[in-house]
Amino acid sequence: MTGEGTATLGQDRTVKRPRFGRLLLDRLRQNLSDPDTALALLLIAALIVRIVWLTLPQNSLIFDESYYVNAARVLLGWTVPDGAPYAGSPIGLDPNTEHPPLGKLLMALSMAAFGDNGLGWRLPSVIAGMIALVALYKIVRAAGESSRLALLVVGLAAFENLTIVHGRIGTLDMLVLAPILVGAWLALSGRWAAAGAATGVGMLMKLTALYGLLALLIMLAFALAAAWRRQRRLGLSDFRPTAATLIAFSVVTIGGLWLLDLRFSSYPNPVAHLQHMVEYGANLARAVQGAGSCPGNDSSPWQWLFNECQMSYLRVDVSVKAGDKLLSTYPTIDFRGAMNPILIGTLPIAFLFTGWYAWKKRNRLAGWAVVWAAANYLPFVVLAVASSRITYIYYFLPVVPALAIAVALLLRRSGLPRPVAWAYVVIYAAGFVAYFPFRQIP
Numbered sequence: 392m393t394g395e396g397t398a399t400l401g402q403d404r405t406v407k408r409p410r411f412g413r414l415l416l417d418r419l420r421q422n423l424s425d426p427d428t429a430l431a432l433l434l435i436a437a438l439i440v441r442i443v444w445l446t447l448p449q450n451s452l453i454f455d456e457s458y459y460v461n462a463a464r465v466l467l468g469w470t471v472p473d474g475a476p477y478a479g480s481p482i483g484l485d486p487n488t489e490h491p492p493l494g495k496l497l498m499a500l501s502m503a504a505f506g507d508n509g510l511g512w513r514l515p516s517v518i519a520g521m522i523a524l525v526a527l528y529k530i531v532r533a534a535g536e537s538s539r540l541a542l543l544v545v546g547l548a549a550f551e552n553l554t555i556v557h558g559r560i561g562t563l564d565m566l567v568l569a570p571i572l573v574g575a576w577l578a579l580s581g582r583w584a585a586a587g588a589a590t591g592v593g594m595l596m597k598l599t600a601l602y603g604l605l606a607l608l609i610m611l612a613f614a615l616a617a618a619w620r621r622q623r624r625l626g627l628s629d630f631r632p633t634a635a636t637l638i639a640f641s642v643v644t645i646g647g648l649w650l651l652d653l654r655f656s657s658y659p660n661p662v663a664h665l666q667h668m669v670e671y672g673a674n675l676a677r678a679v680q681g682a683g684s685c686p687g688n689d690s691s692p693w694q695w696l697f698n699e700c701q702m703s704y705l706r707v708d709v710s711v712k713a714g715d716k717l718l719s720t721y722p723t724i725d726f727r728g729a730m731n732p733i734l735i736g737t738l739p740i741a742f743l744f745t746g747w748y749a750w751k752k753r754n755r756l757a758g759w760a761v762v763w764a765a766a767n768y769l770p771f772v773v774l775a776v777a778s779s780r781i782t783y784i785y786y787f788l789p790v791v792p793a794l795a796i797a798v799a800l801l802l803r804r805s806g807l808p809r810p811v812a813w814a815y816v817v818i819y820a821a822g823f824v825a826y827f828p829f830r831q832i833p
Contacts, residue, residue, distance in 0.1 A: 410454035430528060433542060437524055437549035441517050441559045444833055446509030453726055454704035456561045460512050462487040463499040466655065469507060483768035485655045488664070489671040491648055492655040493595035494563040512561035519569040520558025522551055526572035527792050531580035534756035540803055547795040547819065548550050551731045552826040553788050556704065560726070567596040571603030572792060578607050578636075579759065587636035591643025595651065598668055602789065607636055610759070675781045688783060692771040695787045700736045702728030702784055726828045728785045733815070733822040734794060741797035744805055757800055764793035 425430050452460055461477045464488050471478040480486035485495055494515075502511035503683070524545050531541035548554055557564045574589035586607060593600030611633045618629050648661035658664040677689060690700030704726035711718045742764065749757035767789040774780035802812040 453560045461560050462495045466499040481594050490597050491595045492651045494566045516565045519565040522569040529576040536756050543799045544795050550823040553730050563597045567593045567600050569790055571600050581761045583632040583654045584635040584639040586645045587639030591640045594644040595647045602767045674725050677779045677781045689781045690784050691773050695784050698730050723831050731822040733819045741801045744801045745797040747758050760793040760796040764790050
């Protein structure tokens with residue numbers, strides 16, 4: 392006997408039955424070879440890490456949820472605890488006027504449906520995070536790349552700490568990232584008016600969507616330069632994508648903000664509200680720095696490249712004592728504003744290779760990654776240098792999709808041996824485990 396079952400047919404004929412484990416392995420391999428099935432499994436895994444223990448710690452607000460959740464409570468006419476942000480604000484009006492109302496309105500609708508709890512507060516960010524991952528897959532495919540590369544990119548982004556944390560807490564950052572990534576996909580697909588409209592939806596969440604528009608305009612500028620090289624002239628038709636993008640963006644941004652302000656703010660018109668938001672952001676200057684490279688929660692954009700000045704969003708510690716003597720303290724929950732250290736550590740070589748690959752091979756995806764990263768990162772460098780504008784490490788979130796693409800291109804196109812690429816993925820998974828907010832099973 393070899394361990395495989397047999398079935399007797401007649402006197403001397405037998406048919407071997409394969410082991411169950413082998414059948415299961417073959418079926419799994421067959422399913423994973425199908426891109427749609429592999430993407431579905433990857434998205435399910437990403438969803439699990441975003442919804443598991445979503446309501447914990449019970450009744451605790453994480454990071455800037457103290458602003459946005461309370462703003463949503465005001466919109467709903469619910470009680471805001473004394474001493475909390477926006478306590479006593481006029482009912483039904485968005486008190487968080489430094490940002491457009493749409494993100495808080497979505498949170499309010501979620502809370503009305505699911506209650507004043509972690510699920511109600513955070514479900515919009517979970518949904519936005521999943522939309523962002525699907526949009527990222529579509530971006531890679533729209534740029535003409537393979538489904539295998541797209542799956543690698545989504546995997547890197549899905550299990551990156553900053554995308555996980557902001558994909559499961561009730562803040563605006565994932566709510567703005569999702570529509571601008573959808574806009575990028577539509578732009579790569581040649582649907583420029585829809586791309587402008589999607590980016591305009593992002594502007595109704597948070598004004599940082601403007602950097603998504605900047606990326607679209609840079610892409611259009613490169614397209615115009617290419618048309619000039621081919622034709623030695625530019626016609627009106629060459630400017631139609633740019634006009635369509637800007638018109639759609641303006642209509643959605645101005646029209647949407649006007650409609651939202653009619654009901655949820657006291658601003659007489661969207662221009663006045665935009666002016667207030669811009670002035671508010673411009674006045675966020677850094678205080679005189681104290682000793683050390685990270686004297687407070689804020690940080691300089693160049694520090695993000697090294698994962699410095701990580702932010703503690705929420706930490707629950709357990710102390711171990713022997714009598715009155717403290718032996719040790721360790722976290723059971725640790726939400727951090729920080730990138731996966733393996734991903735951010737690869738940034739220099741990944742973008743150097745991606746920039747070279749975009750230039751030498753005229754690779755469309757590599758070009759998009761460089762443009763997107765530059766448009767969403769360099770403005771903060773300029774603001775920090777020119778006006779000492781206060782910045783935080785989580786502002787790097789929109790760059791993460793471009794970095795995931797750069798790393799994926801490095802692993803797949805630079806000629807690295809396959810065992811090296813697989814080893815990188817394993818080490819990356821270790822980084823995911825090390826930074827996952829829940830340090831033990833509740």
